[in-house]
Amino acid sequence: MAVKMEAKTTEIQSRIRTSQAGIVPDFASLGHLTESRERRKVAANRRSRAGPLQMAGNRDPSGEFASRSEQEENGMRSFAMAAIVLIASPALAQEASKPATYSTELTGAEGTLGQVELADTPGGVILHLSIPAGALKPGMHAVHFHEKGDCSDAPAFKASGGHYNPTGHQHGILTANGMHAGDMPNFMVVEGAKTEVELFNTQLRFSEDPAPLMDADGSALIIHEGTDDYQSQPSGDAGTRVACAVISKK
Numbered sequence: 001m002a003v004k005m006e007a008k009t010t011e012i013q014s015r016i017r018t019s020q021a022g023i024v025p026d027f028a029s030l031g032h033l034t035e036s037r038e039r040r041k042v043a044a045n046r047r048s049r050a051g052p053l054q055m056a057g058n059r060d061p062s063g064e065f066a067s068r069s070e071q072e073e074n075g076m077r078s079f080a081m082a083a084i085v086l087i088a089s090p091a092l093a094q095e096a097s098k099p100a101t102y103s104t105e106l107t108g109a110e111g112t113l114g115q116v117e118l119a120d121t122p123g124g125v126i127l128h129l130s131i132p133a134g135a136l137k138p139g140m141h142a143v144h145f146h147e148k149g150d151c152s153d154a155p156a157f158k159a160s161g162g163h164y165n166p167t168g169h170q171h172g173i174l175t176a177n178g179m180h181a182g183d184m185p186n187f188m189v190v191e192g193a194k195t196e197v198e199l200f201n202t203q204l205r206f207s208e209d210p211a212p213l214m215d216a217d218g219s220a221l222i223i224h225e226g227t228d229d230y231q232s233q234p235s236g237d238a239g240t241r242v243a244c245a246v247i248s249k250k
């Protein structure tokens with residue numbers, strides 16, 4: 001299960017990275033993907049309009065019978081093309097819609113500690129963390145979505161509540177009745193290096209059931225001092241909360 005999730009995350013990352021020259025997979029790159037699909041759609045429409053005219057110009061003038069059957073054929077072709085365009089349009093329009101995004105600051109014990117970017121996709125929520133060098137202790141850290149959008153009690157960050165778990169599961173990807181909707185893999189902070197992490201959570205959406213991040217009391221993104229063991233109850237024995245970000249309806 002862990003391997004499957006990792007593979008999915010890798011696929012998303014490589015899709016985003018290959019779409020743009022930059023290393024940082026900002027959400028403009030998603031727009032770039034949909035933009036090129038839009039261009040293909042326009043080109044396909046142009047071809048379908050130009051097609052029958054070009055074929056009429058190439059008509060063989062030697063026999064009326066032959067040109068009539070060609071005309072019929074051309075008519076059939078343009079009808080078939082129109083049908084394809086009509087069938088394809090709803091799917092293309094759906095693909096072209098850009099995901100909703102949300103940006104918020106990550107707060108530590110002494111103020112701003114980094115940046116959080118979220119994107120709401122048909123398959124789940126993409127989380128992108130940007131944390132400057134030196135802001136977090138080097139090593140592996142747990143990261144979860146917690147149940148309330150409240151980071152007002154720094155440095156404890158207990159006001160954010162427990163893990164976001166609207167579906168009533170146990171904590172951890174290694175647990176039989178797991179996992180919480182807010183559970184995610186640990187990430188690495190390298191000494192002296194900026195941290196850029198991208199995770200994909202298939203259980204969450206911005207506002208759709210069964211696990212909307214932007215419900216009445218919002219949610220919080222919490223980073224812990226230690227590592228999630230993916231099985232201890234109720235929160236993976238991940239240690240103190242060291243950073244918090246509010247996620248709520250704007």
Ligand SMILES: [Cu+2]
Nearest residue numbers: 143144222235
């Ligand atoms: Cu947590």
